[in-house]
Amino acid sequence: MSDDSIPGNRLVETRDGSHTVYSPQFDQHYHNPNGAVAESRYVFFEQNGLAAELGKADSLTILEVGFGTGLNLMLLLDEYLTQHATAEIDYYSVEAFPLDPETAADFNFGKHLDRPESLHLVTDLFQNLSRGMNHVDLLDTLRVHLFCGLFDNFNPDHVHADYIFHDAFSPDVNGELWTGDVFKKIKRFSADNVILSTYCAASKARGAMAWAGWKVARCRGALGKREMSLAALEPDRLGELERINEERLARRYEKEDF
Template structure:
């Protein structure tokens, strides 16, 4: 699939897929969306010091980079698993401005996330170990006792196969007690699937440009 680099409202980049008419992030601000949905509503709500994170969709690596930087600042240990079926071309990764925009003095860590080998654990820093899984979220092996899940698949109307009852049942079975799942999506059908899986689900304020999002807790 063709991917086009675009700038969002907060100055950070996103990618656009013309074939799907879909962006990787909110055009209202890629970085501020990721911080709001996954870091503030998810990572900062998980009280455990040492955690296992599972991300649906490695994509641009933005969520992983923000999580890594937070782990460094907060002195917490993160075992980070992320599944991606279609990894980005290295030239496109180099064009993304997240490293320079978010933390120039640690931008080499953004590069390290993308250059890390697939399908094996790679220790990026003393606080952050990355497991990039090249494959399909529907069939890959999930880590046990996931404390935090970033559900960042493309929108349900663009990628319906990623938003099924079977997927949420599977994620719930591998979520630790007190584990948190966050997603930018606030659709009622998605909330009901999460509830049917067993999660306690709440609608909370969304990032700029979006009224609500969902947070689910086991």
């Protein structure tokens, strides 16, 4: 997929020692420069309860918006192997601009994993990607469905995600993945008990979620960020977390009052 990968990406070491990638196309890093692995673990495995659920579940479906470096999948695989989990997992992800295999081959994430083999199982995915849906079994029980293309064109059948990783570039530079219509579409791929996690705490993004019918809560952010967001379709899924005023923010979003 060399014609569709982003030219000029460069590896950058974050403050926890793990790599991220700087994208000249979006003028942003793929991860928090204060710590790529640390933030991803915090946002997508700890605050949403996935790490605790992984060893108990019989089956899970995860949908990720923004495959990027594949770090979230590496961390999932690392956690899965470390816990000796047995759940059947389907991992759906969407990436419009996959990284080139040469960049992925230089990632140092293995030094930050309990099961370093998770790195190469994921980075090997970058070798043979084609446009559209790519299906790969990382384990007998962990199936990856990686869609290379725009989220607008992502329309798989029978996806009912228990966990959503919303990990696109920020709304400032990638606003098309933070709209109310996008969050409505994500609802179509969600189970009733779904929980969505994202590093983003922008009012407009939260308003888009609320407008689309999500219940939204604020959480303490990772690594110097004041807040992050969790969202669910069932309010009980958010427990005792402090909720935003969904009705007010949805009205503001509809009026473009941001």
